[in-house]
Amino acid sequence: MTPPPLIRIEALTRRFETGGGFLKRPRTMMAVQDVSLSIARGEVVGVVGESGCGKSTLARLVLRLLEPTSGRVLLGDSELTALPPAALRAARKRMAMVFQDPYSSLDPRYSLAEVLAEPFVVQRRALPSGAVAAMLAAVGLPETLATSHPHQLSGGQRQRVGIARALALEPEFLVLDEPTASLDVSIQAQIIDLLADLRDRLGLTYLFISHDLGLVRYFCDRIVVMYLGAVVEVLPHADAAPRHPYTRALIDSGFAPDPARRRTIAPLTGEIPSPFALPPGCAFAGRCPRATDRCRTDRPALGGDAAHPVACFHPH
Amino acid sequence: MSALLELSEVSVSIGRAALLERISLRLEPGHILGLVGESGSGKSLTAMAAMGLLPLIGGRVTGGTVRFDGQDIAAMTDGQRRALRGRRIGFVTQNPMTALDPVQRIGAQIDVVSRLHLGLSRQAARARTLDLLTQLRIPEAAAVAEAWPHQLSGGMKQRIVIAMALAGDPDLIVADEPTTALDVTVQAQIIQILGALVRERGLALLLITHDMGVVAQICDRVAVLYAGRLAEENAVDPIFAAPAHPYTRALIGCIPQEGMARGSLHGIPGAVPGALQFPPGCRFHPRCPQASALCRATVPPLTPHGAGIAACHHLSVEAR
Amino acid sequence: MSGRALPAPLRAFRRPLGAVAGGWLAAVILAALFAPLLTPYDYDIQALKEAYQPASARHWLGTDEFGRDLLTRLIYGARTSLSVSGIAIALSVACGMTLGAAAAWFGGWFDRAVTVVVDLTWSFPEILIALILVAIIGPGTTGTMVAISVAYLAQFTRLTRAQILTLKSETFIEAARSLGAGNAHILFRHLLPNALAPVLVSAMLATGDAIILEATLGFFGLGAQPPVPSWGGMMSAGSALVFKAPWIIIFPGLAVAVTVVAINLFGDALIAELDIRARMRRQV
Amino acid sequence: QEAVFVLNTSEVGAPTYNPIKATNLNKATTLLFDRLVSQAADLSYHPWLAESWEEAPDGMSWTFHLKKGVTFHNGEPFTAETIAKWLDLFKGSENAYMAEAIAEVQVVDEATVKFVMARPEPNMLYNLSSSYMSVIEPKSFVELGDNYGVTEVYGTGPFKLESFAVGQETVLVRNDDYTWGSPLAKNTGPAKIEKLTFREIAEDSTAFLELKTGGVDMLFGVPADLLAEVQKEANLAVLTLPGQDVYYMPINVTKAPFDDIRVREAAAKAINQEEILASVFGGVGTVADTFLISALPESKVSDGAKIKYDPARANALLDEAGWVMGADGVRAKDGQPLQVSLWTQSDSIFRRLTEVVQAQLKAVGIAAEITTFDSSMIRDQYKTGEQQLAVRSYNWDNADIVDWFFGGDRLGYPNVSMFNDPKAEELRAAAMTGAKNMEERVANFTAYHDYVLTQFPMAPIYQPVNSVAYNKDRLVMPEPLNAADVGAIAIMDMEVKD
Amino acid sequence: MFSYLIRRVLMLVPVFFAVSLVIFLILHFIPGDPIDNLLKVGSSPQARTEMEARYGLDQPLPVQYGLWLGRVLTGDLGTAIVARRPVADLIAQALPHSLRLGGLALLFSSVVGVGLGVVAALNRDRWPDRAIMGGVLLGSTMPGFWLGLILMLVFSVWLGWFPVSGARSWQALVLPVLTIGLGGTALVARITRVAMIEAAGRDFVLLLHAKGLSPLRIQLRHVLRHALIPVVTILALRIGWILGGAVTVEVVFARPGLGTLLIKSLSQHDYPVVQACLLMLAMAVMLGTLLGDILQAAMDPRVRAALG
Numbered sequence A: 001m002t003p004p005p006l007i008r009i010e011a012l013t014r015r016f017e018t019g020g021g022f023l024k025r026p027r028t029m030m031a032v033q034d035v036s037l038s039i040a041r042g043e044v045v046g047v048v049g050e051s052g053c054g055k056s057t058l059a060r061l062v063l064r065l066l067e068p069t070s071g072r073v074l075l076g077d078s079e080l081t082a083l084p085p086a087a088l089r090a091a092r093k094r095m096a097m098v099f100q101d102p103y104s105s106l107d108p109r110y111s112l113a114e115v116l117a118e119p120f121v122v123q124r125r126a127l128p129s130g131a132v133a134a135m136l137a138a139v140g141l142p143e144t145l146a147t148s149h150p151h152q153l154s155g156g157q158r159q160r161v162g163i164a165r166a167l168a169l170e171p172e173f174l175v176l177d178e179p180t181a182s183l184d185v186s187i188q189a190q191i192i193d194l195l196a197d198l199r200d201r202l203g204l205t206y207l208f209i210s211h212d213l214g215l216v217r218y219f220c221d222r223i224v225v226m227y228l229g230a231v232v233e234v235l236p237h238a239d240a241a242p243r244h245p246y247t248r249a250l251i252d253s254g255f256a257p258d259p260a261r262r263r264t265i266a267p268l269t270g271e272i273p274s275p276f277a278l279p280p281g282c283a284f285a286g287r288c289p290r291a292t293d294r295c296r297t298d299r300p301a302l303g304g305d306a307a308h309p310v311a312c313f314h315p316h
Numbered sequence B: 001m002s003a004l005l006e007l008s009e010v011s012v013s014i015g016r017a018a019l020l021e022r023i024s025l026r027l028e029p030g031h032i033l034g035l036v037g038e039s040g041s042g043k044s045l046t047a048m049a050a051m052g053l054l055p056l057i058g059g060r061v062t063g064g065t066v067r068f069d070g071q072d073i074a075a076m077t078d079g080q081r082r083a084l085r086g087r088r089i090g091f092v093t094q095n096p097m098t099a100l101d102p103v104q105r106i107g108a109q110i111d112v113v114s115r116l117h118l119g120l121s122r123q124a125a126r127a128r129t130l131d132l133l134t135q136l137r138i139p140e141a142a143a144v145a146e147a148w149p150h151q152l153s154g155g156m157k158q159r160i161v162i163a164m165a166l167a168g169d170p171d172l173i174v175a176d177e178p179t180t181a182l183d184v185t186v187q188a189q190i191i192q193i194l195g196a197l198v199r200e201r202g203l204a205l206l207l208i209t210h211d212m213g214v215v216a217q218i219c220d221r222v223a224v225l226y227a228g229r230l231a232e233e234n235a236v237d238p239i240f241a242a243p244a245h246p247y248t249r250a251l252i253g254c255i256p257q258e259g260m261a262r263g264s265l266h267g268i269p270g271a272v273p274g275a276l277q278f279p280p281g282c283r284f285h286p287r288c289p290q291a292s293a294l295c296r297a298t299v300p301p302l303t304p305h306g307a308g309i310a311a312c313h314h315l316s317v318e319a320r
Numbered sequence C: 001m002s003g004r005a006l007p008a009p010l011r012a013f014r015r016p017l018g019a020v021a022g023g024w025l026a027a028v029i030l031a032a033l034f035a036p037l038l039t040p041y042d043y044d045i046q047a048l049k050e051a052y053q054p055a056s057a058r059h060w061l062g063t064d065e066f067g068r069d070l071l072t073r074l075i076y077g078a079r080t081s082l083s084v085s086g087i088a089i090a091l092s093v094a095c096g097m098t099l100g101a102a103a104a105w106f107g108g109w110f111d112r113a114v115t116v117v118v119d120l121t122w123s124f125p126e127i128l129i130a131l132i133l134v135a136i137i138g139p140g141t142t143g144t145m146v147a148i149s150v151a152y153l154a155q156f157t158r159l160t161r162a163q164i165l166t167l168k169s170e171t172f173i174e175a176a177r178s179l180g181a182g183n184a185h186i187l188f189r190h191l192l193p194n195a196l197a198p199v200l201v202s203a204m205l206a207t208g209d210a211i212i213l214e215a216t217l218g219f220f221g222l223g224a225q226p227p228v229p230s231w232g233g234m235m236s237a238g239s240a241l242v243f244k245a246p247w248i249i250i251f252p253g254l255a256v257a258v259t260v261v262a263i264n265l266f267g268d269a270l271i272a273e274l275d276i277r278a279r280m281r282r283q284v
Numbered sequence D: 001q002e003a004v005f006v007l008n009t010s011e012v013g014a015p016t017y018n019p020i021k022a023t024n025l026n027k028a029t030t031l032l033f034d035r036l037v038s039q040a041a042d043l044s045y046h047p048w049l050a051e052s053w054e055e056a057p058d059g060m061s062w063t064f065h066l067k068k069g070v071t072f073h074n075g076e077p078f079t080a081e082t083i084a085k086w087l088d089l090f091k092g093s094e095n096a097y098m099a100e101a102i103a104e105v106q107v108v109d110e111a112t113v114k115f116v117m118a119r120p121e122p123n124m125l126y127n128l129s130s131s132y133m134s135v136i137e138p139k140s141f142v143e144l145g146d147n148y149g150v151t152e153v154y155g156t157g158p159f160k161l162e163s164f165a166v167g168q169e170t171v172l173v174r175n176d177d178y179t180w181g182s183p184l185a186k187n188t189g190p191a192k193i194e195k196l197t198f199r200e201i202a203e204d205s206t207a208f209l210e211l212k213t214g215g216v217d218m219l220f221g222v223p224a225d226l227l228a229e230v231q232k233e234a235n236l237a238v239l240t241l242p243g244q245d246v247y248y249m250p251i252n253v254t255k256a257p258f259d260d261i262r263v264r265e266a267a268a269k270a271i272n273q274e275e276i277l278a279s280v281f282g283g284v285g286t287v288a289d290t291f292l293i294s295a296l297p298e299s300k301v302s303d304g305a306k307i308k309y310d311p312a313r314a315n316a317l318l319d320e321a322g323w324v325m326g327a328d329g330v331r332a333k334d335g336q337p338l339q340v341s342l343w344t345q346s347d348s349i350f351r352r353l354t355e356v357v358q359a360q361l362k363a364v365g366i367a368a369e370i371t372t373f374d375s376s377m378i379r380d381q382y383k384t385g386e387q388q389l390a391v392r393s394y395n396w397d398n399a400d401i402v403d404w405f406f407g408g409d410r411l412g413y414p415n416v417s418m419f420n421d422p423k424a425e426e427l428r429a430a431a432m433t434g435a436k437n438m439e440e441r442v443a444n445f446t447a448y449h450d451y452v453l454t455q456f457p458m459a460p461i462y463q464p465v466n467s468v469a470y471n472k473d474r475l476v477m478p479e480p481l482n483a484a485d486v487g488a489i490a491i492m493d494m495e496v497k498d
Numbered sequence E: 001m002f003s004y005l006i007r008r009v010l011m012l013v014p015v016f017f018a019v020s021l022v023i024f025l026i027l028h029f030i031p032g033d034p035i036d037n038l039l040k041v042g043s044s045p046q047a048r049t050e051m052e053a054r055y056g057l058d059q060p061l062p063v064q065y066g067l068w069l070g071r072v073l074t075g076d077l078g079t080a081i082v083a084r085r086p087v088a089d090l091i092a093q094a095l096p097h098s099l100r101l102g103g104l105a106l107l108f109s110s111v112v113g114v115g116l117g118v119v120a121a122l123n124r125d126r127w128p129d130r131a132i133m134g135g136v137l138l139g140s141t142m143p144g145f146w147l148g149l150i151l152m153l154v155f156s157v158w159l160g161w162f163p164v165s166g167a168r169s170w171q172a173l174v175l176p177v178l179t180i181g182l183g184g185t186a187l188v189a190r191i192t193r194v195a196m197i198e199a200a201g202r203d204f205v206l207l208l209h210a211k212g213l214s215p216l217r218i219q220l221r222h223v224l225r226h227a228l229i230p231v232v233t234i235l236a237l238r239i240g241w242i243l244g245g246a247v248t249v250e251v252v253f254a255r256p257g258l259g260t261l262l263i264k265s266l267s268q269h270d271y272p273v274v275q276a277c278l279l280m281l282a283m284a285v286m287l288g289t290l291l292g293d294i295l296q297a298a299m300d301p302r303v304r305a306a307l308g
Ligand SMILES: Nc1ncnc2c1ncn2[C@@H]1O[C@H](COP(=O)(O)OP(=O)(O)OP(=O)(O)O)[C@@H](O)[C@H]1O
Pocket: A016, A017, A018, A031, A049, A050, A051, A052, A053, A054, A055, A056, A057, A058, A211, A275
């Protein structure tokens, strides 16, 4: 029997209403639609998708930084989405998040020591002596930086601080929301390296969000592909052949740093539909080279092979 | 073939900061020159220098010459330079979201270029605009021309910006990270369009990017910038097959590739130094695994290396 | 950046204009504090035989219509004008921050109500609000103070609300939440401290406006009541004597103008030093 | 011919041209309306709308023979009937006392009217010459109600009302039918000036600037401190007329500590009138030591009743009343400092005067706290009765002003002192209604005035002269000026140069 | 857009009711009462009751409010208690003066302010910028009454160009307009300058240069257009200043106007007048915000889109 998963996401859905006002009906939009997913302890699950497809919303929902419209999230045995505030606060020790933008995720008024002490303050725990230095060291930053403020650091350094803060309370589960998206490749590689190293040392579980399929394939065990709020495919491992036309297109759109592997590009045509007015059928139908009439009227459910589910009527 | 754009030993300063030092580039018609480097290495400044737009951001060329089609840009009058911009050099910016005037209709923003530079009438300019949009595979061009920028998606806007760059029928397009802000699928589309333009029209393209994948995909030659200096310049194949400069090599090594084992990505330690903290000697030496005392003390000269040039004290070793 | 070494308010001194302006302000404040030590005269003892004297060695700025030393009254007037406007603005900032923070924090109908009221009052000229309030409360120092603070309430409420709203969407707030931070922690440890700098700087600039407002109320005879001098009151008295003894109105007018200019220059220097220009977006 | 005059600041904000109901009328009133009787510079009485009159020897009736052919601005004729209806309107009004002595008005014929008196009224002619007894047109008066004097006004005067913006300006146009002017003027009508604008300017210096720059042609009241400036200007002339103003400090006798007569006397005697005359008013005018202007015979009170600066007495009285001088120069009693309020209006001359008064009070240990009110609202403030001390002035040239300001039935305003003393009321009744002839009236009023002074409900301060400044290049003033001030009579003869 | 306009106008209705209620309540919680001013001290309570009945002050507050509002909605502003005339007359006397003075001052400060702001922005950090911003700062730190007095001294007394005070000719408007306008100019110039500089730093401006347009054309046709959006919005929002902001200037120049009327009536507790004045001002402000929103929508398609 496989061990019970650390995180269970069940039919998670989140709707946003925007633009409402006096005598004006708000527009509704499905940011995350019926997402289910289990993450085993020690696993690194990647989520890829284009901008606006609901990756960050999913991350927030999983950590209950945002209340779901429906569905639930379980951390171990406790149902996060049903916890009362006090219990939720306690549960937060077990999980943490690293944010996309290292520039705005640190309070500009806090010194690094204060940033790293904050988790202890909010959890009303004493800060062990030497902890700040240890935390800095763990992410490869010199202790001398403890008194500096975020604006004195480079982007990569800031992201390291963000990671150190996430690790402060020794969580089991980390959500990484595009932690390298705003960094240079050279720095991205450093951070990915660090994350891999930490996972190995601390036995962490990651939900790793990115828009870079190449990076996810390099770093993750399992890959969830999202399109307009819904999961369209779950690749069981990095080298699995994509079955959904969208995943395929994603892979095809990435360029290898090797002139020998130049390709003629057959880019997707058509426009991404507005999330406020999703078509009735498959959301990808408008851009899909394999779309048929059925795709335009019926919505394919995530199904097929349980180990490699895909939401498509015509998978590869 | 004579160069369409030639920068020889161009240095650029803003205020007290010497941001670019002796940059030399050559771009011939029908070719794509990729300009790569980490953030802050001076790619955009190089583009601005090439366009003669430095004064706009308070910068100035402190040395060297920029020649377009054999003419020294610095020797031109303001009017002549303006006649060059838009007419013979098109410009594509990084972020299509902010590149368009939000309070002017799309069509008018494109029309103005051909009206100004080609002397077209209002109707003729619009016809040309619609033609361009159609060439860029924009559906319902007429409707788009009447739309406001905020009504279009990012990929669409980037194509509008490209249309604007093409409207004056230029010989050279300078594209400063034209796909960085876009999703991969859209990026592929834009890169494909740019590549086709060069092929079909015989344009020259200066493509600034930090994405080595993009470079590998469409560039003919590549210039690698580091901290305001040229690290290496060469044809694209040797750059990827046998990078001369440790920085180039490291940069390529940062990109996760298919089949790469987890843990084999190491990045480049440290960060690009700020303009006022350039180290002496080779500016890459603090991050370079091969740095020696020589690197720390003396600036490596640009030396020919194969079909290109490179600036590293360890070249001879690397060349082997 | 190395600015952290100096406490924030002093950083403006590192710019030449800021230093000059700050120097003047410091001088005015010190003079007001130590007024009795600086001058041999009393502000209220009349010497009617010495009235209307122009500047002389005995009376550097001349005397007023009651033979009182103008410089003395100017210095004591600084006391009134600065303390009235200073206290009024402090009051206003305290209330405005509370109100603005509450509106931004709770949102919903409360926020909407506050916004409507604040926008409406903000659209009225401060002088009108102050005049209405003084008419209600009655003339005098307290009335003036309350009136001025209410007149500027809208400004600080707006500013704080806007600050908190932008800050609320900053990632570091979400980061604190993800660590388990409660509302109090987020409000008092993140939102308010970050909103403070722009609010305080704009409070400082508003103090300059408040000095003018106080002077204007004084012109209507509604500010500090005689014989307590205030710059506005002195100008008001002097306006009737502008031909006979122009110095009586000129010097207080200069004092107001120079001080307010100094406050503005100092504020600008502070904004530049603290690098909060984008967050200030001064609307006044 | 057009001219622009500026009203005296004390008349700014007068809300209406309704002579029967108003307590404050401005100068323009005298041009809208005529009166039965006109008064010359020597205070003698002359015909106007009444061509002649007889008083019964016992003073119990008056017969007036009216001018014929006089019409109001609205075309209504002026007859004996008009007088009857007009006087009837005074009953219960603000100015009822003006006509109180008249028991009945008999219309003898179209042009003759007889007043049957309830009691002799030696002051009859004075009242009839005052602007509060301006003859209004009774029919429109009743019809218009509160709007009379505000939106429309009908009198028989040499000018008609064109527009009236309260607090701003009143525009009058010539009554071309006017032929019944007072014989005191050379010109009995129509007036020479076609259009007159009376502006209300609250700021003395602004008004002065207007005059200086030719924006206006005449200021009805020039404050003492601007006189020197006016005299410097070549194009300006100053007309110095006998003053009818008195500056004084009312003392609210009902508010502690001034319910103690010793404290009142001390406060009154702390006022150094000479110093004020010299420093605030530049020595122009005279000090006041009684409540009435010194031109009036009723001002000749006993020496003891005159209120003069006497700091020694003031200090002694306060000591006696238990107010002990403290180290800070403020007296105190039972730990309570002697702190009182001192109200004044915002016109600059009042503020300056009040500040000196404050200093003088301080000199004997009374700490007075000044509150400044807008001049247009201070009357309303007095009606609250909250005042302790105030600085104000009045403008009147008859002894009955004592009754007006100290009558027990007018507490608050005009009786700012809230003075209501049984003995004073007795004397007042005698003065107002008990005299059969002028001599008796003078005696009674002198006694009343004398007694009031001894109760210290106020401290007299200063009597100015009336300075009227005008632009010589624009206005030709009649010579001699056959009236006590520049009013209807002077304006009839006045000309504007082009 | 049209539906937005209708919605926006309808939105003013609840605001109007809220504002009228606030105005009504504020006045009734102020200590003091107009009747006090009309009654003699010591009058009988009966006289007071009569007087109260006459002005409807004996009714319960909600009834009073309802009656007042009802009358206001039918255009009847009531009768001034102290000034004893229809409030509408008083307002009609004052409003044109306020509108003329405020409108001209607004025009002056917008035109001159935008002009100065543009010149300053074009010469950013060079001497014209410093000189303009310095002058503007100095101008805005002088109390209005003082500035008015000085202007009066110079232009009326010394030079004799304009009348000293009053509202009798267009010349009389010049100095008051200048006095108010100079203060507003500072505001407009400052916003314009900052908005210009901010707009000039936007990406699309770089692209305009890259298109080869002339710098002046870019500044005036594109950058200024952007800069004007905040300027116009703020000006429209502060329309209340036009009508009420001139009190001091009205006093110094002895001009009639809504500000002085309001202040005087307030000191006399003349409720009907005060209520009407405040209502006028509040309505002007509401119309100003409406105008601001409309202008913003007209100038900025993004705003139009957001409004739907
Ligand atoms: N608080 C919110 N209110 C309304 N809409 C929201 C909110 N948060 C997110 N959205 C919308 O939900 C959609 C999904 O947003 P989300 O941030 O999850 O996308 P993402 O995949 O993380 O995109 P990116 O790659 O750009 O970070 C977007 O269209 C976004 O506009």
